Amino acid sequence: MGTSKISNGRSIAEINQKIKSGDVQVLTVEEMKKLVESSGVEVAYKEVDVVTTGTFGAMCSSGAIINLGHADPPIKIQRAWLNDVEVSHPGAAVDLYIGAAQMSNTQPFEYGGGHVIEDLIAGKEVEVRATSYGTDCYPRTKLDTTITKDDLNQFYLLNFRNCYQRYVCATNSRDEMIYTYMGKLLPRFRNATYSGAGELNPLMNDPDYETIGIGTRIFLGGGQGYVLGEGTQHDPTNRFGTLMVRGDCKQMSPEFIRGGAFTQYGTSLYIGIGIPIPILNEGLAKKTALRDEEILTDIVDYGVPRRSRPKLGKVSYATLKSGEVTINDRKIKVSSLSSLKTARKISETLKSWIENGTFYLSSPAESLPTDSVCNPMRQSDSVTFVSSVAHKAVTCRVNEDIQAVAQRIISKSVNHVVVTDSSGAVKGMVTSWDVTRAVAEGKSKLVDIITKKVFTTKPEETLEEASRKMAQHHISALPVVDHDKNVVGLITSEDLSKLRGR
């Protein structure tokens, strides 16, 4: 009788029955992959009821709903701060939403909403400050108190976009170091970062969302939570699925939920998510055997601050986890931004919960979309790029006379001359001011007056970016260079002010 059931597939009800009787067979996703490798899909399907997954990474689109309870006299909160982090006030009087990415007024980039959530979960006292305009029914205009999680009526994690199926590998082509949400990226492709648990990731092991949907019970931050549906920017056809989730923070543990600080970018929340995949059919047994070698992602140049960043190649999670990737024929080290150790621990913890009968599987009320697309923003304002403002650069060579350069400045009526080498690459800048100074100080060689450290821009950079560079370095012009670093134009602060005056 058992065999006929197996050929028709397993049901979640049957699995829950086995959990109740203590007969359930659970493997972590890593154990499942080994079993399929050694004994094949058929055996794995027959023997295994549930496979547990896990991921632990920075998930910025997260936050928590809290209800403070009413004060006396009552207040209809208009603005509120928890440990100096401003919270949003989406509903009535004392309901607040703490966004993970919201930063503290006093310690921006170091402490934010994610840290407030972690502190509350850890049982710490948090300061609440609130203001309001006062009404007949809610007369109070100011509030100053401290709370712990035990004082809250509701304290629920409510995350719009979590658990990305996979993510890209980031690197940086620029000449300067940049700080991004993908971490610190050294200049000229000297390092790379990636995120995601690869073969441990929940959605990767059920890529057609056969078992994950609205109402799926999950491991969330050390407690039991639920999938509310697909997350924002869910992009299933490109294998960039996401989840919207909810869970009771009062059950959670700081081991699986942590505030995070990204220098010069902002704050976030590291969240642990584990999803049990019921092995309902042989196809799911096969899907949960997917290996890191088969999960590919793009290497992306975060040095180009555009929506479509240049892709430099493909890489597997197996390579990423080895700690070394090849970019432009050079081997560089690659860092994980999510914790594989914690991801593994989550899959093990969820396995033990199911084995101990403290976690039952749920049938989703509705499946996740498998064909929706993630569209770019409709923009009615136009963004100007360097290419549309740049004009031809007046150039000279290092070995020219100052006299000749001075004449060129007059005849072309410009203030900036770009010094290039024979191939057209930037070697320096000379301004009319430099020439004046040379006359005043009696200098005759061009090489003595040129500025050798030159900041440049690219045609595809936005004007905003270019003007930020000029202001930051106190300069009045930027040579525009192509990818081979050859001069293709110049933009000056005059160009920018003309544009503003328009």
Add this chain to the structure above:
Amino acid sequence: MDRILLRFSEENVAEPITSQVILELGIPMRIVTATVNSLGGDILVEVPAVHVEKVIKAFRAKGVVVRFPKLIEVDSDKCFDCGACFALCPVDAIAYDKEYSVVFDEKTCIGSPCGLCVDACPARAIKLVEQHRNNRK
């Protein structure tokens, strides 16, 4: 090889003490990092383990403060083993072990002249142990 940190003061920094010690003892030393100016500073050197006692004695005799340096402190309660620091380390002092724990090799780390990992840590678990009181900034 053992690492020792030589701290020079404003009073003795002008003298060629390091070369004197090398010449007198005939023991080769590798300078790992050096941050020195007219107010003093630190030199981190590697010397063969068998000679380390002799070298320390010689430097101390010339008024140099010698310590076995602790260059970096990692708060293991805060660290959640992501490894954001890993690829930034220029001397390969950070690695993943088999369990994907992030491990720091304090003997290889060069400390505050580098410090690339410190502000890349999302858990803020890494701290440099201040070495260069005299001449930073």
